[in-house]
Amino acid sequence: MNGWLKSLVATACIVIIAGGTWSAFGKMSHWGGRWAEVQRANDQENERTASNDLYVKCRDSLHSSALGEAKRLRDWCRQNDYITYAEQLKAEGAPN
Numbered sequence: 458m459n460g461w462l463k464s465l466v467a468t469a470c471i472v473i474i475a476g477g478t479w480s481a482f483g484k485m486s487h488w489g490g491r492w493a494e495v496q497r498a499n500d501q502e503n504e505r506t507a508s509n510d511l512y513v514k515c516r517d518s519l520h521s522s523a524l525g526e527a528k529r530l531r532d533w534c535r536q537n538d539y540i541t542y543a544e545q546l547k548a549e550g551a552p553n
Contacts (some may be wrong), residue, residue, distance in 0.1 A: 517537035519548040 515534035518527050531548060534540045 511537075512539055519544055524549075 511534075515530070516539075518530045518534060519540060528549065531545045532550065535542055535545045
């Protein structure tokens with residue numbers, strides 16, 4: 458009888474531990490999916506902010522007729538459609 462009771466208690470413990478583990482993994486996967494969703498939204502917001510910062514930087518480069526770094530910045534801005542070719546030429550002092 459003693460061996461039978463020990464087996465019953467051991468089986469009950471295994472079932473309880475397995476059920477708790479199953480429940481914990483289910484909750485973790487739910488929160489993991491939610492965390493990924495929040496992270497994706499944060500990444501999109503950071504991308505928009507970075508894009509807006511680049512737009513402002515490109516627009517500010519139009520007020521300088523300097524060559525060198527400012528010209529490279531204007532070239533990059535034009536290639537990435539932040540400014541037009543005409544705006545770039547005007548900033549660099551080219552005749553209309």
